[in-house]
Amino acid sequence: MKLRVNPRIAAKPTVIRVINGKIINFGSRGAFIRERAETKKSAAYEELVHAPTEEDLKYIKEKLGSSNLVQEYDEVAEEATMKAIEAQKEAIKKAQAEYEANNKVEAKAATAGTPKANGSGNAAQSK
Amino acid sequence: MKNRIIAIVMVASLFASYFQGMFLEMYISISLFLFGSSVGHSMGFVNLGGVDQTDSENCETCDSGVARFILVECAGLDLDASSFDPLTGCITGLAFTDVGIAAEYVPDKDNTAKLDFIGERTGSVHNVNVDGFAKFKCLNKLKISEGNKLKKTCCLIIIAEYNDCNIMVGGLDIVSNCSVSGELRLSKQEIQATVSIYGGDGSDESRMEVAFTGQQRCFTALDQDVTTYADLKTALGI
Numbered sequence: 253m254k255l256r257v258n259p260r261i262a263a264k265p266t267v268i269r270v271i272n273g274k275i276i277n278f279g280s281r282g283a284f285i286r287e288r289a290e291t292k293k294s295a296a297y298e299e300l301v302h303a304p305t306e307e308d309l310k311y312i313k314e315k316l317g318s319s320n321l322v323q324e325y326d327e328v329a330e331e332a333t334m335k336a337i338e339a340q341k342e343a344i345k346k347a348q349a350e351y352e353a354n355n356k357v358e359a360k361a362a363t364a365g366t367p368k369a370n371g372s373g374n375a376a377q378s379k
Numbered sequence: 380m381k382n383r384i385i386a387i388v389m390v391a392s393l394f395a396s397y398f399q400g401m402f403l404e405m406y407i408s409i410s411l412f413l414f415g416s417s418v419g420h421s422m423g424f425v426n427l428g429g430v431d432q433t434d435s436e437n438c439e440t441c442d443s444g445v446a447r448f449i450l451v452e453c454a455g456l457d458l459d460a461s462s463f464d465p466l467t468g469c470i471t472g473l474a475f476t477d478v479g480i481a482a483e484y485v486p487d488k489d490n491t492a493k494l495d496f497i498g499e500r501t502g503s504v505h506n507v508n509v510d511g512f513a514k515f516k517c518l519n520k521l522k523i524s525e526g527n528k529l530k531k532t533c534c535l536i537i538i539a540e541y542n543d544c545n546i547m548v549g550g551l552d553i554v555s556n557c558s559v560s561g562e563l564r565l566s567k568q569e570i571q572a573t574v575s576i577y578g579g580d581g582s583d584e585s586r587m588e589v590a591f592t593g594q595q596r597c598f599t600a601l602d603q604d605v606t607t608y609a610d611l612k613t614a615l616g617i
Binding site: 258260261264266267268269270271273275278279286288312315316317318319320321 | 457459460461462463464465466471472473474475476477478560561563605606610611613614616
């Protein structure tokens with residue numbers, strides 16, 4: 253079993269927590285440099301916001317009680333599921349492309365063939 | 380004859396199952412009356428720990444009053460990514476989605492600043508009324524501007540450090556019965572700030588006063604063994 257940031261949380265750009273003094277972004281933006289503006293008490297400075305490591309995830313899971321932030325997952329099972337989903341998606345895409353192509357052919361045939369099939373009346377009337 | 384016997388046996392078994400059902404129903408209703416809804420479940424205990432006031436650990440930090448506090452706009456807190464300990468009811472970490480969503484306030488040090496969590500029981504419902512107060516003497520443009528901002532906020536999380544260095548978090552609830560391991564949620568009634576500006580009458584100080592009110596379901600302290608006030612300031616970029 254491996255650990256990862258809950259995908260629902262990881263989809264947000266910035267989700268910041270401080271763990272043992274280290275600023276960590278669990279969001280999709282990953283590591284970045286945060287600029288701190290000058291205040292009356294301090295000059296402006298830059299600080300590094302880290303991306304979470306395996307150790308950080310382990311710390312949260314084991315030491316910080318209940319949270320949805322980190323979840324365990326089975327890499328092999330997940331890979332198999334993802335492969336199955338991808339295969340299914342490909343099959344759906346293929347079927348969809350075929351369906352659309354058929355629709356186009358039918359529509360083309362309908363627009364091209366209608367006046368001829370009807371003989372004379374409709375085409376002449378529409379003009 | 381054979382058919383008759385079969386019919387009698389069937390009728391008898393029907394009666395038996397009917398009475399058995401009645402008996403079961405009676406048993407369940409009597410049990411529910413006597414033992415409440417705990418029938419069918421394991422007995423639940425809150426695991427009381429007791430408090431011993433002769434233990435020196437229990438009387439070494441008693442300085443009351445709020446030393447400083449952080450106000451966070453609720454929308455800036457990521458509840459999913461925050462964590463808590465369901466056993467102690469403590470918050471072990473808060474996650475924030477942005478900077479510029481919070482500010483720190485250091486009120487007047489004249490024994491007026493407070494943040495109380497007052498229990499109120501109505502039958503089986505135990506609410507915790509949040510009652511906070513902070514005073515900032517000597518009016519100026521900055522305080523008026525801050526007062527205007529505070530009155531606009533509609534949901535606040537208040538992280539208060541007391542003079543004894545305990546830290547309480549107002550505006551959050553740990554709701555134990557909403558999911559398997561409990562859930563961190565915003566409080567039952569959000570904490571709001573009510574701002575007053577006193578120009579005074581010449582005999583007193585001009586001042587801005589802020590009162591905080593809200594209602595939650597439990598008492599929520601910050602577990603300082605794993606997250607400190609400084610950690611939260613760093614995370615919030617203040």
